[in-house]
Amino acid sequence: MNSDEESLYDPEAAEETTQVLDATTIGVRNNGDTPSTATAHSSKASSSQDEETASKDDVPISTDNTIYAAPRRRWFILEPAVFLVFLAMYLSGAVYQNQVLYQTCVAVYKYNESDCQPLLGVSRETKEAEEIETRVQPYVARILMARSLLESIIPAFVSLFVGPWSDKFGRRPIILATYTGYLTGCIILTILAFIATKVVISPWLFLLSSVPSVISGGTCALITGIYCYISDVAKEKARAVRMVLNEASLLAGMMFGNVLSGYVYAATNVVTVFAISALLMLLALLYVFIFVVESLRPDQIHTGSKIREFFRFDLVKDLVHTCFERRPSYDRAIIWLTMITLTIALFTMEGDSNVTYLFFRAKFEWTLKDYTLFNAARIVVQIIGSIFGLILLRKVLKFSIVSMTMLSLACCVLESTVRATAMYWWELYLGMILGGMRGIMGPMARAILSHVAPPTEVGKIFAFTTSLESLSPLGAAPLYTTVYNATIGFYPGIFNFISAGLYLLCFTLIAVIYSIQKSLGNTAAYQAIGS
Template sequence: MFDSPNERTTLIAKNSTKDLEESDVEETDTDDQQSNTSSNSNANGDAHSDSEVEDSTDEVHTFRWSRLKFYLIEPMVLILLFAYNLSSTILKNQIIYQTCTAVFLYNDTDCKLLSTKNASEHTKQIETIVQPYAARIFMTTTVIECIVPALCGSFIGSWSDRFGRKPLLVTAFTGYTLYYAVIAIVCYISTMSLLSPWYYLLAVLPHSILGGSVTYNVAAICFISDVSTAEERPYRMTIYEAAIYIGLMLGSFTAGFLYEATNSTIVFTVSASSIAFATVILLIFIPESLNLRQAQPIVERTEDNTAHESNTNKLFELSHFKDMWTTCFKERPFNNLGIIWLTICCLQITVFVVGGSTTVFYLFIREQFHWTVKEFTMYETISILVPILGNLLGIWFLRKCLQLSVITIGILAFLSQVGSSFMKAFALSNLQIYLAIGFGALKSMANPMCRTILASVVPAEELGKIFALNSVLQSLVPFVASPIYTIIYSITLATFPGFFNLISAFMFILAIAFLLLILRKQQSFPAHYETIST
């Protein structure tokens, strides 16, 4: 759920850093260049003097206690993801409950039994009736959350380079605060009178309009790129990824206990309050990092080039699309174009399965195993932790010890996904559904291996455009996947509720076929593809 923004914004940060390094090489000492540099700073609204900027740059590259403010971004993202996963399952459970009471008008006692174990046949029948309707609400939410981020993904990087990172961070965190605040209000009202679960879509609107996960990921990774040195940057990016997963695990682990001790309204209020606290920290303590980038020497420009840059820095500039599509479809030597698109297809398959199965998986668990919220969130916690460990240990053992190629490791990762999907489809007991986690231990290695393939066959100056298109597609794919999985689940609910997992397995087999095609293509030019074949 969080891979596509990270891929896009990492490349934006890297390309921005590359431009600065080129500027260092081409810098001259002429007075005209100094004038152009000053003009560029004014165009970006820089309120600092040259000496202040130099002091700020020195502060970043020299350890001081005050430099700790540049490391606050990772804890704030951890808080955001904690709040997200704290309420994720609880919100789905609440929507199912309100669908039962407000839409189908079942009595409150029967509807509360939907989330308990050892349900009667009457309760199971109610669950079968309620779930397809609730699935449509989940699908609609997913669709709304896909459209706007797909649009933002094409423009938000340029906007950030012109106006700064901090405004985007504050905007995104504010959107999430409003999201959970509105959910808490709707949930509280539902405790006093019957209220349609469709009112929860009111919370999705500010969250989506303000960019959602795309916005904060772009801003956070660009911020990290601005304030870290070349030596620090890989470690900072690793810490950032770790913060995301730790936040998700903590939220999932805490959700069941907090919900059991309180109620849904309290859980949503805690999420809103947590993100509001993080937003205040962003406003008060985290500085604008763009000034540090403006302190770097800028290449000499002509008047025409300056005017052109001003135009392309507009938020909605069609030339961004044209350049991206031209780069992604132009003819390339050594079968590179085919390899690029086969790899992109593999990445899209992963998003398709995740985007589709996430919509109905909680419903499937309730129908098949009748788990409580606490039991599901514990399962979710383990399902996040095991792939993280599998990724770290797998890359060491398969790559370092066995010295397998990148493509081979990618195939093994998708095979792991296939095994996990088959086990989920036919699972009849708690042990079997937990074994599915073990079968999928290597699944998180699929995306890194595919990104490595792309990085090996695409020139550095074109990586940003390739990953930008990939991210836009990844934002749109759930728009298609969610309705498909919802329809399939609704049709097969009464006979084979786990059937959608077989669809997932088939998609992963298709990804394996694509990687095998890449393996065959690279064998035609073994010397050229040495980085991915060894």
């Protein structure tokens, strides 16, 4: 990867763009110098030879001549850790749902273990097993809904503190905390699965595996930390590309997790699958601990009690004020339209994920392997679509960031519509191809935020956005679960029409931004998102 995009202490990069996401203070606490000068030369009297040496060695020098020990070259590559954590999540995701189906069947509905065995998804179901699953699924949907609510309420609250806190104490502690939470959750899940092989336990106990990641901020804190980290280290022109690369790593982890899930599960057992997920989480945590360095400079990191500072409500008040304050032109409108778009899009994705697997089983009688292969193919198509969008549409045909966001949302509308009307399994693959560019929606929308918002406020806005996104399952899980349970007997795929309508609403919101940009494209920010 280009070192210009990854080297933190690069004086030339510091002069081109100051990407310090400080939500609480701006500048460096050293005689009034700005962040861009903190990594430059120690004084104006320094010779050109000294300046060249400082630049080459990447040693940050403050105005008080204190030299911070730093490596010659620092690389800021989070993608391997992102790949590993999502590989672990999706390796165990569908297996988790099957295990909950099975435990509900034997523990709640008191069927024999032999009658419930087909619900594990390894083999095709008999007619009797299909009738059992039809009875069990609504109860399981409520458990999955409770899981979604648990993983959204607390992380949404925590995320309000994560952004301002990471501006003061760094991004790395946030990323380490979330990875530790995921690892602990996988260990608990493995232990519960082992106990379930010995005695019958309630399916509700599996919710305990979500507690550690919820307390550490969950996906909400992880996404906030990652995107703030990228905004810290990437140049302005490379920011959208870095965000897409991060999304590609995420999708690749999901793809391999989905592909391997069914085969590993069929060859081993549920305990082994969860144990492998825990091992992958451990590797991800070790990678972050050993290789990922702090993106903020030492002189930007505050001292004091990190725990006490985390729960300062005045920082949250300042965060909210930043998101609602009046801005020049239509900046505030663009920021809010983009945040609402991201929130509605995640609302739709969360609702889909709660019932899609159940829908595929009920409508097309798919096994776990069928479902995981479909998801793997879908992710491959999204990665290819993202590469196609970046190279051909963005680089060659010069599509703007806003135009790319609209195109990706149009793909989402098409895929959901085809799913809603599908009568045969191959139509699901047709919808997948039509939705091939949906993967660039999130990175491009966040790129809009990073360009329109001032550099010192991007961290707060990202944190507030992820909080809104985390709250989306509060409405999505009950809505989609209720609709699915009400229509499972005559039209189990009707929830896809809801998804298509919501994606169409998102498309309309971004179209408003496109109109604003075309009408008032005379500022640097508007030119950036329109070019």
